[in-house]
Amino acid sequence: MSQLHITWYGHSNVMLSENGVSVLFDPFFEGNRFAPDWREIPRPDIVALTHDHGDHMGQTVEIVRTTGAMLYCIADLVGYFRERGVPEGQIINYGMGGNVDGTLEFKGTKLTMTQAFHSAAMGSPVGYVVEMPGGHTVYHAGDTGLFGDMTLIADRFNLDLALLPIGGVFTMDGRLAAKAAGLLGAPVAMPMHYRTFPVLAQNADLFVESLKEFAPTCRPLVIEPNEMVVLD
Template sequence: MKKYAVAVATSMLLLFMAVSAFAAGSTSITYYGQSAFKIVTPGGKTLLIDPWITNPGNPNGEKDLAALTKVDLILLTHGHGDHVGNMVLISKKTGAKLVTTPELMKAAVLHSNYPEVNTGNHLTGAFGGEITLLEGEVTVRFVPAVHGGSMEIAEGSIMPRNLVYAGLPSGFYITVKNGPKIYHTGDTDLFGDMALVGEVDIMMVCIGDKFTMGPQRAAQAVRTVKPRMTIPMHYGTWEILSGTPEQFESILKKSAIKGMKLLKPSETVVWK
């Protein structure tokens, strides 16, 4: 009888744990190289950031791109080609809505052929503003970034092939319901106001140097933001992005900073 009671209690406990795990859910984060990430929320929504899936650093690019059949939102930090990437194709295929500043949203429709039907006022905002999306599954705040903001015009655009103004570049502070608070820096230098971004669970930080912070300044950015987990990005796609995760990690270690998570292209980490 006693054994039976213990067994029942154990099964009840396991059931309770399973139900709680389901209720709490988990958030999965996949890196594709350069600055491209996929976030799948506990509620099953899919977000892409700067989706250059077929970048030269990703040996599985075409396969990964084909596997993206359900995407709810595409967040774009700025208009450079290594961030715009495959966004138009993905939006046409999946109906993914574009989340970005008003200037870049307009430029994306006019000059990159982003489907206008997948854009709109409720998807846009500017620095300091926070927008709630997907029925509260995520909120997105636009964070400044110190970088450029032009966009190269796609074939078939209404303008001759050239560069157009595409607003100021940004980073994103993303709050996932029942999930992590994520700071994607975009392409940027270190700036002191990173200290004011807020509580950060996961920081996606550019380390490649030349066009953004290199390892040294990126490590200082991590010291400033104090995230629980740090994922390096924007390195190694070409030789000129010469900052390496090894250099970055060794600098972090000197400051006794833990939590660097190195993701290879196509690799996923689960945040519980």
């Protein structure tokens, strides 16, 4: 199995890179106090959007149009992006996007949309399971509350890493995210969607402590914004 490179740009903005392919989730840069200028990051091959809230959609349009990256989003958002100049040929699935439980492949990377329990102005919020070309499988939960059918994700996929929101108020908090880690059965879980705004949890301490109770075999991966780590 190849090395998986993980970079967290704060909030739910995460870049995964493996075997020369990069997937960027929820590219919220402008207004994100932890993020660099989006023009300075490595070029993504795929931009995967979980839902249309501003702190997730961020600079999706600018990045896709400027870099030529492929966009994957729920089908209901495709019209929004077309109206803003995203070429149909840069939207995965022949310009149609996808939906929950659908799997699409690009550059040897498989992306499966999962349900997420949250809200959205258009379409529905989703998460993603990404099967990277080097063999790692990663779940990006998007914005979600805890739901019992996370066990079905565990049944379907052998996860290597779960990216879980822990900020509370709008998503799971650290304790609920630890319960999610237990349901998912991932050996490693990385917290996200915290610290960005004062209303959110400002550290991952509750998540780390709660893992000991709900998922004792799961290793917390707590990194700093703009830090890149490697998962073997």
